[in-house]
């Protein structure tokens with residue numbers, strides 16, 4: 001149908017939850033079903049701001065906490081014209097992290113919980129330890145109280161295939177619902 005806008009589908013969660021795997025699977029499945037769907041991710045490391053963020057995350061540089069928070073935000077703002085254009089053209093965007101990660105990961109720095117020494121199977125980047133991730137999860141749980149955001153909670157401990165089927169069904173609903181509503185504003 002002409003004039004139908006795309007849906008903005010954001011996958012959020014702590015590191016190692018499987019978001020990137022699921023985002024890729026979702027775009028492939030939507031495309032196979034004849035939907036126009038594209039993948040975005042934040043941080044988008046390819047831009048100049050993204051390169052600063054990548055270096056910070058890889059612990060190759062230090063950036064003051066407030067300043068790096070704003071760089072993450074700027075990294076989203078620089079993609080907003082593209083996001084709006086795609087959505088209004090009817091392309092559904094599957095986004096691997098968005099502003100909620102921005103709040104949760106900065107918020108995790110401000111929570112002073114006891115640091116657990118145990119390490120899980122995280123990578124080597126900044127923030128990738130169990131104690132930090134637990135604080136980020138706590139922040140995500142608080143953000144899910146925001147009723148202006150249409151949150152759907154998916155249990156990421158199930159198999160890749162089961163999680164995929166669940167996300168795909170939720171996304172089909174979201175795409176249908178989005179087509180009935182004009183583009184709004186989401187915080188960045």
Ligand code: NYM
Nearest residue numbers: 015042043072097098101102105106127
């Ligand atoms: N991250 C991501 C932030 O701290 N703030 C943000 O605004 C965003 C979008 O970047 N540990 C953190 C969360 C992740 C890290 O993300 C890198 P990824 O998805 O592993 O590339």
Ligand code: MG
Nearest residue numbers: 015016123125
């Ligand atoms: Mg990561």
